[in-house]
Amino acid sequence: MIAIATASFVVGKGLMHILKELYSGRRIVLVSSEMELKALLEQNKISLLIASIAILNEIKPLAPKNIQIVKLMDSRPNYLQLDYNNSELLYSDDDESQVLHTLKRNLALMDKTNTANKSESELSDRELDIVREVALGKTNKEIADKLYISTHTVITHRKNITRKLGIKTVSGLTVYALLNKLIKMGDSF
Amino acid sequence: MILTKDMKMADAIHRNYLLLPVINRLGIQLGFQDKSIEKICTEKGVDVSFFLSILNAFLDTKKTTTGQIQTHSVKNVVAYLLKTHSYYIERIIPEIENRINLLLQHSQLNKTEFLLVKNFFEEYKRELYVHISLEEDRVYPYMVEIAEAYHLGHANSTLIAKIKSYPIASYEEEHSDIEAKLFDLKNILIKYLPEPKDSYLQNQVLTMLFTLEQDISDHARIENKVLVPQITQMENALLKPQN
Structure with a gap:
């Protein structure tokens, strides 16, 4: 601002x-x-x-x-x-x-x-979208289809997310997304 | 610096206290007096050269130091790795669980945050146990079998078939996801849980996680840098007369 x-x-x-x-x-x-x-x-x-x-x-x-x-x-x-x-x-x-x-x-x-x-360090808006989808258990292909981007782009975003957050696994990202209220309990399952 | 047989056992621990569980697994307990490493090993009937290779590989993570273990029998190395497994299952994992439970009891975390950490650790534990039983049921017996056949100088047809369908290299990938989960859990505690009023309990969990991580990385290094190359060589040698 x-x-x-x-x-x-x-x-x-x-x-x-x-x-x-x-x-x-x-x-x-x-x-x-x-x-x-x-x-x-x-x-x-x-x-x-x-x-x-x-x-x-x-x-x-x-x-x-x-x-x-x-x-x-x-x-x-x-x-x-x-x-x-x-x-x-x-x-x-x-x-x-x-x-x-x-x-x-x-x-x-x-x-x-x-x-x-x-x-x-900070995630971009696009990266936040990806974290949300990954945390909900979506595959790279499903995320690519939903966000109208290529699977390759999804993979690049995921690499950057891991580098920025220091979190490597899907369940780690789910915990991150829940703690930061990117998704709610119950959304995922 | 590298430990030698003439050094005092107590000095090895002063060098790095994380060796404590390592020497316990090798059959030596506290109460060292001022005895040398060699003297204590002789008293306890522990092979001093094997003992030193394992300790030095823990202290100095360079490939050459870890490689020293290769001069010892596959059977002994596997026996040591089995003891590290029971140390994880019987000691360190239950202790981490207790400490995680304390986080809720002392209301450091609200119920949701607590469950996130607890479930994440549960998931880690499950994967670790699956991995451990795969190693104990299939990988280690296979390694010992290969080593025995190698020293006999020939393998029977069942073993040859095993080498062809599941060579040791096919088990290698397994470690990575378990290491990644432990790494994530540390960052969740360090970075992403809300700031506690007092970090003491979280520090304790973290300290245990760092200890476990170092121990597991030593364990994995012995497998990947010592056993896997050694067994691969033996596999190739056993396959040769077939060609």
Whole structure:
């Protein structure tokens, strides 16, 4: 989820509009105070936070460590040159190309960290589907037919699942699926 | 470092306490005083060189160390493996079961979670027992038979037929699923059961599982790296005059 936190209605809505055009895939939430932002951070996993420097200073001690942050700054001081390498700051007087550049760069970074984390341990939605079917006792062929994929793909998914979970047997996967409520008791038999 | 006959028996245990059940199976109990390995083996009528090969193969899992066991008779090695089986069945499996039952009594787990673990272990146990009886009823007697025929220098036609239809290599696959289940059970306890208030009881179950795993892997290594290649060679030698 992407969060935008600024007291300025115009800036917030503007950023939201630009982000939606750049990146329609993810939920974007707009908040206008540090109170709202705190509540949001407590309840959701935010991957990218774009916040005014005033709000950031308020929540600083509470800000999660692994979060990617873009600071919204007031106008650029005269002595600072345009700096394409610094993607952590957005100035209120940045021009179109500067704004787009900073946002695109951050979206790319966010995707990179997300997929990196996912591929190492978390199961993808597709892999969860497969775990569910395996746990219910379906064969690779039955799973392939049900999910409209090839048996070969099912086998690849199963290899990745075993690697990610550290669980090798069908009954082990069933226990995993029950403990994680992917299936209910009684579904399987 | 490798154990030698002049070392003190007590020092072998200080090196790795997991040797305790191993030396028990070989016919030696505690109360070593300061006696050497050789002295205790002589007193108990245990072949010291066989004793050392088994212990060293347990400590040093390299192929060459385990291979040392090959200098001893198939019959003795099989007798040792049979004792490891009864250690699993009579001692370690019931003990793990008791400890799993404690998880419910001390309400570390709710009923559903408890049953998942318990049933999973039951299933593991069933497979282990099936595997053990296959080995005891068919594989080990076959190995001993082959070794005897090999030393006599010929095999009768029934044995030749057996070699052709069920050579030792055809039994090999068996171990894998049992090892995988034990591996899964460890991860279920380590990773996937909900966080307990106090891990002590779960730790105990895990400690037993790790101990069992190491013992079984030693057992399987002796079978796969010592007996199976040895028996395969003997099978080939026995088949030769037929060609």
